[in-house]
Amino acid sequence: MNNWRRFSILAMIFLVFNSCVDQISFPLDRGVEKLIVYGQLSNLDEDKFVFLSETTSADREPLFAGQYLVLNDLPRPVTTAQVFVVNTDNQRYLLNQIEPGKYMLPRNVEIREDVSYFVEILIDGRVYRSEPEQMPQVVGEDELGYTFSRGNFEGAPETAFISIVSDVQLPTADIPYFLRWDVDEAYYWNLTFFPNPFNRAPPDCYVFGFPDPERITLFNGENAPASGQGGSQIVAERIVDESFLSRHYFNVRQVSTTRGSHDYWRRIRELVNNSGSVFDTPPAPVRGNVKNISDPDEVVLGYFEVVRVSQNRIYTTRADVPFFIPEVCTYDPARPLDKYPRTCLRCSEFPNSTTQTPHWWFDQ
Incomplete structure (x- = not known):
């Protein structure tokens, strides 16, 4: 289901036959690889997903496409991660990788409204965590x-x-x-x-x-x-x-999102509108709420959010x-x-x- 041919800030998240994903795509800085994270927990009775990819650098190995190898600067899925969803009651849920870079939390895991959740990602000895968020109370x-x-x-x-x-x-x-x-x-x-x-x-x-x-x-x-x-x-x-x-x-x-998620998407919208085209090179990457706990200065793109949805x-x-x-x-x-x-x-x-x-x- 994933379209790794372009950088998806909002990766559909949720779209697997019964859910949806919105995508915003634009080129990123070459030469410095950056982790891209998108995930969403909601009140809906559906599988939840975390999408992991990485921007490419000039010396990235060729990508096998069909019957031939290609060189490009498109994001590649991250397939070597361990991904956990954790709440503030210390309940931890390991997500299964069902496709390259697509990690699933089954629908039978209840998303509680009385606690906050964050994502924890382990990649090659590095640990990334998002800021905890609690499900909003209302939606229209x-x-x-x-x-x-x-x-x-x-x-x-x-x-x-x-x-x-x-x-x-x-x-x-x-x-x-x-x-x-x-x-x-x-x-x-x-x-x-x-x-x-x-x-x-x-x-x-x-x-x-x-x-x-x-x-x-x-x-x-x-x-x-x-x-x-x-x-x-x-x-x-x-x-x-x-x-x-x-x-x-x-x-x-x-x-219905948190203030932090709303501000993140507002910045993305301003960047898209101000650049004239989403295919223009943005002036700077928009940081989300995921950080490398050992290196807070590392730029991590995307957002992990906890939301209430009416569909x-x-x-x-x-x-x-x-x-x-x-x-x-x-x-x-x-x-x-x-x-x-x-x-x-x-x-x-x-x-x-x-x-x-x-x-x-x-x-x-």
């Missing part, structure tokens, strides 16, 4: 809708796109709170049905991704009214393409889309096999995909 709700439009989209005129809109209900609370909206998507992809003697259909294919990965939507509720009244806001936009030929879900998570989903079908969408995978007996896109032949051509139906797919 989202009532979701969408609109289809055609117009200028990211500089491209006459482009068909969808906007995911939330009518936000803020928490009813007299205490300060801090919110962020994370959005991921999942859609069914129709593989090409080639005629065969058994009339056997191709396997199901579900693809996961992030519709608007560079959008960071934040709300500081320190001075918000206690009535819980909110407003309407766009939480994601993306181009309409072949992924809308079948059911296409948008999963919206309203995330809602909305989906579209082909009948909802007011635009013509060409079918790229339709079988044509006159079409040679090598003229079909590879994604029409195998679900595994998508980096984040599965043939297993998500357990929530037909809940709505």
Whole structure:
């Protein structure tokens, strides 16, 4: 599920078929390797993850990609770590590495609200720890809708796109709170049905991704009214393409964070906005809440957060889309096999995909 081709500050965290991840990507300083940590504990009944990677240096060994070796400065997963989630009652949970750099805490581990949690990471004799955080007390709700439009989209005129809109209900609370909206998507992809003697259909294919990965939507509720009244806001936009030929879900998570997490994402947003593009080299790395306990001056990127989440989903079908969408995978007996896109032949051509139906797919 991980996309290690780019530096993911918010790695989806949570996206494994029933959860989501937001990604912000930009190049980093070459020559000095830096540890990248992202993890999130929440109140949701789902597996939790910690993602570890490392920025590359000029003398990094070549990376094997398919049938050949490549040299690049892309982050590499850290596979030699021991990762623990620890709370202030000294309960320790060892995470299992299920994919390179992706460490999982099973859903049957209860995340308590009366204690604080931190991550502890052991790598080659070095020990890293995050600052302890306790789950926030309140979170609001989202009532979701969408609109289809055609117009200028990211500089491209006459482009068909969808906007995911939330009518936000803020928490009813007299205490300060801090919110962020994370959005991921999942859609069914129709593989090409080639005629065969058994009339056997191709396997199901579900693809996961992030519709608007560079959008960071934040709300500081320190001075918000206690009535819980909110407003309407766009939480994601993306181009309409072949992924809308079948059911296409948008999963919206309203995330109640700590002040420290909110400030971290505010700094990331300012860096992205001020640099003009997330692909511009940032003026300086943004430190998170993870430190090398023996070398506090070491720069560690990313953030480990403890949050309260309310999640809602909305989906579209082909009948909802007011635009013509060409079918790229339709079988044509006159079409040679090598003229079909590879994604029409195998679900595994998508980096984040599965043939297993998500357990929530037909809940709505």
